[in-house]
Amino acid sequence: MEKYTALGMMSGSSLDGLDMAFCEFTLTEEGHWKYSIIAADTLSYEEQWKMLLKESFDAPGDKLMENHVAYGRFLGEQAGAFLKKTGLQPDIIASHGHTIFHKPHKGFSFQLGEGQAIASASGIETVSDFRNKDIQAGGQGAPLVPVGDKLLFGEYDFCINFGGIANISFEKNGHRVAWDVCPANQLLNHLSRQMGKAYDKNGETAALGKPDKTLFDQLNRVAFYRRPFPKSLSNEEVAEFFIPLLDASPAPIEDKLFTVVKHIAFQIAQAVNEGTGKKMLLTGGGAHNTFLVEAIRRECPHHQIIVPEPAIIDFKEALIFAFMGVLRKTGRNNCLATSTGARHDTSAGVIYWP
Numbered sequence: 001m002e003k004y005t006a007l008g009m010m011s012g013s014s015l016d017g018l019d020m021a022f023c024e025f026t027l028t029e030e031g032h033w034k035y036s037i038i039a040a041d042t043l044s045y046e047e048q049w050k051m052l053l054k055e056s057f058d059a060p061g062d063k064l065m066e067n068h069v070a071y072g073r074f075l076g077e078q079a080g081a082f083l084k085k086t087g088l089q090p091d092i093i094a095s096h097g098h099t100i101f102h103k104p105h106k107g108f109s110f111q112l113g114e115g116q117a118i119a120s121a122s123g124i125e126t127v128s129d130f131r132n133k134d135i136q137a138g139g140q141g142a143p144l145v146p147v148g149d150k151l152l153f154g155e156y157d158f159c160i161n162f163g164g165i166a167n168i169s170f171e172k173n174g175h176r177v178a179w180d181v182c183p184a185n186q187l188l189n190h191l192s193r194q195m196g197k198a199y200d201k202n203g204e205t206a207a208l209g210k211p212d213k214t215l216f217d218q219l220n221r222v223a224f225y226r227r228p229f230p231k232s233l234s235n236e237e238v239a240e241f242f243i244p245l246l247d248a249s250p251a252p253i254e255d256k257l258f259t260v261v262k263h264i265a266f267q268i269a270q271a272v273n274e275g276t277g278k279k280m281l282l283t284g285g286g287a288h289n290t291f292l293v294e295a296i297r298r299e300c301p302h303h304q305i306i307v308p309e310p311a312i313i314d315f316k317e318a319l320i321f322a323f324m325g326v327l328r329k330t331g332r333n334n335c336l337a338t339s340t341g342a343r344h345d346t347s348a349g350v351i352y353w354p
Helices: 047-055 061-086 115-122 132-136 146-152 185-193 213-220 235-248 253-272 290-299 310-329
Strands: 002-011 018-027 033-043 092-095 098-103 108-112 126-128 158-162 165-172 175-183 279-283 304-306 350-352
Touching: 002 061, 002 310, 018 061, 018 310, 033 061, 033 146, 033 310, 047 061, 061 092, 061 108, 061 115, 092 115, 092 310, 098 235, 108 132, 115 126, 115 350, 126 310, 146 165, 146 175, 146 310, 158 253, 165 253, 175 253, 185 235, 185 253, 213 235, 213 253, 253 290, 279 290, 279 310, 290 304
Parallel strands: 002 092, 092 126, 158 279, 279 304
Antiparallel strands: 002 018, 018 033, 098 108, 126 350, 158 165, 165 175
């Protein structure tokens, strides 16, 4: 039996905040991984950090690297404060960072949050930069969570996570396949901000709307959907191909929100049709959107929709990055070629010592 502890840290594209999850992992004598989330918290970003993350998309090289180190130091300090508050001490920190560029077709992905700055500020061994080794092996560097879906959540036929972008993973022909399905909270929050709200709680405004067929058809015609999986969808592509369709539509906001919810549910139904089985696990911020969950139930009437306990909904990605850090530390593969399209599985992530 092997036992490890890790602090997983995740910052999503929706800028909701920094998720931190202290997790314990046990490899049983039978070869099965077990997990438990010991403590978890989400730190909402103060305005200065939101501005820093937003400006980094267009920052010149020297400013980008300055932000990279500053945000890494911030992550290390927040990890230290969280651990001091909880009285816990992990074997490692595993940090996803905040994605600024994801361009696997050009050979790179860049997540803000310099790993050495995290390790130095926290005093704890740190793993970061999980995507680029897979990209250099010919993969998309995404999605990364399927290794956790396979080894920690294998009792579900489909694992679907709704962050800024929705992704799916499941077993097909004995292999774990996965891909980014469609934009999710990025579109919903973009519309909500036009009403002065950070997000549409429970889909309450969307529920007041009606479908706009023109917008629905335009969204479904985006070229991304014609690409075969495995595939990943970048923040840049969402901004370039999806957001302008929302902005150009003359429909009322509530109709746009309704239509986007319908679009997400429709694309999820198309994705699950590629697999077999009925049990669908829904996690991520979108799983709190009861109107979206009901829309998925309507589109997938023959499936069993499972919304788990809040700790799993909110911290599954941080949990899995903690797990990926443990796999990297122990020299095990944590990126699955069948999910990313790489030539082979890899043990990805750069390790930094304080």
